Amino acid sequence: MNRHYLLAVLAISGLALTVFSVVRDDQVAIPDKASGTEIRSPFANQIAGTGITEAYGGNIAIGTPVAAIIKSIPVRWGSTVSAGTPLVYLDDSDLQARLPLANARMKEAQARLAMSRHASERAERISDKRAISAEEVDNRRFSVKTDEMLVATAQAAVDEIKMEMQRRIVRAPASGQILQIRLHNGEYADNSAPLILMGDSGRRQVRVDIDENDARYVRSDAAAFAYSRNDAEHPVTLHFERIEPYLRPKSTLIGTSAERVDTRVLQVIYSFDTKDMPLYIGQMLDVFIDAGPKPHTASSRRSTAAGAVQP
Structure with missing residues (x-):
């Protein structure tokens, strides 16, 4: 009888060891965001925003003048083309x-x-x-x-x-790099979606969403830096390009629990050199803009004035 119990215990132990080994091997190491380097603002008073990297001058979405079947696409992802280069041949x-x-x-x-x-x-x-x-x-x-x-x-x-x-020959409107090819040979092309995404292959720009409550503090001469996610060791110096004065609904979400989605944002465009940081187009960046000295509020001005009046 003891022999049967011993065999049962050994069988159960072997099964448990096998299950443990399989579970341990199948586990995927998920990096903990909290373990990454915390990014701190380099400014005492700052405006923080989320930016999306774009080609300098903006990404160009190539459309088609007529709806037709795609016959061939002579370019490839990452190809550098000049203005007038054929990008797509439509069926003729x-x-x-x-x-x-x-x-x-x-x-x-x-x-x-x-x-x-x-x-x-x-x-x-x-x-x-x-x-x-x-x-x-x-x-x-x-x-x-x-x-x-x-x-x-x-x-x-x-x-x-x-x-x-x-x-029926779709050509490049300007010189640049092929960033994305969204359709393939034999597919039907129309105006519902762009065929190719292209842009300047030299400099990059970042489109920063600034909350509407902070929009009034943005200055064109303010210093600004961008950081890749969880990378505080390699700041990228940004150069102001322009402000698009129309506030639009917020569309770029970062997924935090405290994030507001029922707000509008001011989009500020900065440029940077690719040699400073080899960033991909479409990559999300954390952007900090110097807000300068903290502005005096009406309550602080009243308290200052009251303190200045002595009996």
């Missing part, structure tokens, strides 16, 4: 089918114009006015003008098709 098989017919009609109109001119020139060379009436001479002249208009119309039809074929 329908235009390719119409072009030969339009060219044939133009050649037909050119042939008729050549015949009309020849007939008109022959009529003009007849010296004996009794051989041909003046009305016939005028009719041949009018036929030349009519056929010239037909040739121009046929040429316009050909030019229209060729221009439409050029519109």
